[in-house]
Amino acid sequence: MSYLDIAPWRLLIVLGLLLVSALFVSRRAKLGLAKDLIVGAVRAALQLLAVGYFLLVLFQHQRAEWVFLVLTVMLAVAAWTSARRVDSGPATKVLVSRSLLAIAAGSALALVPVFAFVVAPTPWFDARYLIPISGMIVANAMNVVAQVNERIFASAKNDRAEIEQWLALGATAKQALGRQARGALRAALIPTINGLLTVGLVSLPGMMTGQIVSGVAPEHAIRYQIVIMYQLVIVAAVSGGTAAYLARRMLFTAREQLREL
Amino acid sequence: MTAPAAPCLEARDLVVRFGARAVLDGIDLGVRAGEVAVIDGPSGGGKSTLLRALAMLQALARGELSLDGAPAASTTPSAYRVHVGYVPQAPIMFAGTVADNVRAGPRLRGIELTDERVAELLSRVAMAPPDAQRNAPDLSGGEKQRVALARALANEPRVILLDEPTSALDPDSASDILDRIRRCADDGCAVVVVTHLREHADALGGTRYTCEGGRLHRRAET
Numbered sequence: 001m002s003y004l005d006i007a008p009w010r011l012l013i014v015l016g017l018l019l020v021s022a023l024f025v026s027r028r029a030k031l032g033l034a035k036d037l038i039v040g041a042v043r044a045a046l047q048l049l050a051v052g053y054f055l056l057v058l059f060q061h062q063r064a065e066w067v068f069l070v071l072t073v074m075l076a077v078a079a080w081t082s083a084r085r086v087d088s089g090p091a092t093k094v095l096v097s098r099s100l101l102a103i104a105a106g107s108a109l110a111l112v113p114v115f116a117f118v119v120a121p122t123p124w125f126d127a128r129y130l131i132p133i134s135g136m137i138v139a140n141a142m143n144v145v146a147q148v149n150e151r152i153f154a155s156a157k158n159d160r161a162e163i164e165q166w167l168a169l170g171a172t173a174k175q176a177l178g179r180q181a182r183g184a185l186r187a188a189l190i191p192t193i194n195g196l197l198t199v200g201l202v203s204l205p206g207m208m209t210g211q212i213v214s215g216v217a218p219e220h221a222i223r224y225q226i227v228i229m230y231q232l233v234i235v236a237a238v239s240g241g242t243a244a245y246l247a248r249r250m251l252f253t254a255r256e257q258l259r260e261l
Numbered sequence: 262m263t264a265p266a267a268p269c270l271e272a273r274d275l276v277v278r279f280g281a282r283a284v285l286d287g288i289d290l291g292v293r294a295g296e297v298a299v300i301d302g303p304s305g306g307g308k309s310t311l312l313r314a315l316a317m318l319q320a321l322a323r324g325e326l327s328l329d330g331a332p333a334a335s336t337t338p339s340a341y342r343v344h345v346g347y348v349p350q351a352p353i354m355f356a357g358t359v360a361d362n363v364r365a366g367p368r369l370r371g372i373e374l375t376d377e378r379v380a381e382l383l384s385r386v387a388m389a390p391p392d393a394q395r396n397a398p399d400l401s402g403g404e405k406q407r408v409a410l411a412r413a414l415a416n417e418p419r420v421i422l423l424d425e426p427t428s429a430l431d432p433d434s435a436s437d438i439l440d441r442i443r444r445c446a447d448d449g450c451a452v453v454v455v456t457h458l459r460e461h462a463d464a465l466g467g468t469r470y471t472c473e474g475g476r477l478h479r480r481a482e483t
Binding site for chain 2: 161162164165166167168169170171172175253255256257258259
């Protein structure tokens with residue numbers, strides 16, 4: 001395998017380009033995003049630098065408990081970030097446990113069978129496979145769960161009168177919230193489904209690009225990418241569905257009365 | 262002499278709190294089949310909350326509801342609400358036609374009403390068969406109240422709870438709808454109506470109550 005190494009100083013060329021172009025647009029359009037752009041660019045570089053060295057150490061000292069620790073931190077950060085993104089609805093500290101459950105349920109279903117029967121690394125906890133692939137899956141779950149929660153709690157608030165009329169007609173909580181739950185789940189799944197439909201036509205996905213640049217033959221790289229794409233759909237469907245179910249449990253009392261959240 | 266019929270809907274010691282404030286403060290009410298209970302009282306006195314509580318849409322801090330002598334807790338909320346219809350003051354129309362709205366309740370349980378049954382329900386609220394195909398969200402406020410009443414009646418409820426059913430109607434239409442509400446009771450329904458208009462309360466007759474400060478007082482016969 002051969003690839004072109006990027007000398008660290010060459011990164012500054014791209015950073016310079018980013019700052020000049022983005023700051024120019026921000027100033028001209030009066031977006032007021034200059035500070036965010038600078039902080040974001042520097043933070044991304046520092047975070048990736050730290051992760052790079054951390055992974056280096058992890059790969060050199062393959063230990064199951066370290067890999068599990070990383071996966072746990074990944075899930076916790078994803079749950080917290082996802083819960084924090086929800087404006088209307090329960091407080092972050094209430095929502096975080098539900099987000100964790102939804103993200104973990106979908107991630108487990110998307111990851112465990114694949115690592116057991118499809119990719120099957122040796123040793124089974126090989127960080128080189130578990131960490132990056134889990135990262136992609138958990139990140140998708142995080143986004144889907146945040147979107148489902150944001151939309152379902154916002155529409156439950158806006159459509160309160162409609163939901164109560166359905167209840168008054170004898171609808172169960174599931175029936176009364178049906179339109180809102182379907183809308184939230186559909187909206188959250190669309191980006192993943194669009195990804196399936198356009199993959200390879202609009203862009204080559206990150207993992208496949210990375211493998212090809214590193215010298216992996218495209219016919220091998222696409223197999224990984226197909227697995228990842230399917231995993232992204234599995235995690236989106238399961239985590240999204242679980243999040244919608246848990247949101248409904250939070251929205252209604254045991255007597256199927258719509259709570260004020 | 263026969264004993265008076267047992268209440269169809271009975272509420273005992275209902276307490277609803279919003280924070281520390283008791284919006285309903287120990288309310289007892291019994292309504293028999295064929296009876297109209299009319300509740301008036303000042304704004305903020307708890308009338309609408311009482312109707313919501315009777316419809317089991319409002320969480321209770323204390324108290325219990327029973328339907329035909331059976332505690333509401335012994336059945337599912339949806340089964341209870343099929344028997345206890347509720348029409349709020351400003352009903353929301355679901356997307357679709359008037360007929361879709363009238364069919365909504367039975368459809369939840371897999372029952373599809375015939376066109377004749379829809380027309381019959383609409384005639385009970387003084388709407389004509391062609392109205393069935395109109396787009397429900399486009400109706401006027403008064404028409405929405407009528408369709409909401411027909412929608413509630415489609416479930417063939419034992420009890421019907423109406424919050425200010427004449428608020429969006431002109432005087433002639435109001436008098437007509439009050440007459441039709443009265444007929445629901447004559448057909449054997451227990452009816453509870455909240456209204457702030459004395460003349461409408463008088464037109465309905467029935468048992469009169471005043472809800473004030475979260476308490477319900479039965480008024481002396483006039």
